[in-house]
Amino acid sequence: MIDDDVLIGPRLTLRAPRLDDADALFERIASDPEVTRYLSWTPHPNVDETRRVINELFNVGVERTWLIELRDGGPVGLCGWRQPQPHAVELGYCLSRQWWGQKVMSEAVMLLLDEAHSDPRVYRAWAVCHVDNTASARLLERCGLAFEGRLVRYGMFPNISTEPQDVMMFAKAIR
Numbered sequence: 001m002i003d004d005d006v007l008i009g010p011r012l013t014l015r016a017p018r019l020d021d022a023d024a025l026f027e028r029i030a031s032d033p034e035v036t037r038y039l040s041w042t043p044h045p046n047v048d049e050t051r052r053v054i055n056e057l058f059n060v061g062v063e064r065t066w067l068i069e070l071r072d073g074g075p076v077g078l079c080g081w082r083q084p085q086p087h088a089v090e091l092g093y094c095l096s097r098q099w100w101g102q103k104v105m106s107e108a109v110m111l112l113l114d115e116a117h118s119d120p121r122v123y124r125a126w127a128v129c130h131v132d133n134t135a136s137a138r139l140l141e142r143c144g145l146a147f148e149g150r151l152v153r154y155g156m157f158p159n160i161s162t163e164p165q166d167v168m169m170f171a172k173a174i175r
């Protein structure tokens with residue numbers, strides 16, 4: 001991602017994560033087992049791992065990650081998408097527990113949908129969440145993605161089980 005690829009909403013700025021965000025990201029998000037419970041990765045053991053992820057994994061290839069910054073609140077979350085096919089983006093996101101339930105991620109996801117729509121090649125935005133992840137399901141519906149079905153044994157959730165888990169698929173046609 002180019003450094004000036006910034007998305008601005010009423011309360012939020014979405015920008016590329018930098019190495020000097022590592023301490024805040026580790027403390028607020030990456031080390032918290034409640035935040036990572038339904039994610040595809042386990043909590044980071046130390047801030048060095050957060051630095052490595054910022055350096056080596058974010059914004060590589062078809063993956064785009066924005067850091068969510070609250071005005072006056074600093075880094076509070078991450079969001080972005082993977083784009084394995086040019087016509088569709090798969091959304092992902094996580095937020096510091098302190099800010100849950102205040103519509104922060106609703107604002108961030110709406111910014112992502114606007115940004116995806118600005119690319120004329122993108123027709124579909126979608127996301128899957130673990131069947132027990134009610135907060136994520138409600139968020140997606142609130143942002144206009146419709147429930148498309150339950151996909152059995154679809155995803156790996158290393159904090160839940162060693163066996164693949166059922167997920168809910170949500171999607172929206174953006175043109």
Ligand SMILES: CC(C)(COP(=O)(O)OP(=O)(O)OC[C@H]1O[C@@H](n2cnc3c(N)ncnc32)[C@H](O)[C@@H]1OP(=O)(O)O)[C@@H](O)C(=O)NCCC(=O)NCCS
Binds near residue numbers: 095099135
């Ligand atoms: C999922 C997550 C991003 C939601 O972010 P958030 O900023 O708290 O969500 P919002 O405040 O924008 O709320 C969006 C909707 O979800 C609902 N919601 C949020 N948390 C909820 C919860 N714990 N239980 C039920 N509904 C919940 C809100 O009420 C709102 O729905 P409404 O419009 O009907 O009131 C946040 O809980 C999180 O980071 N969880 C851990 C990481 C994660 O699971 N990521 C998703 C992986 S698929």
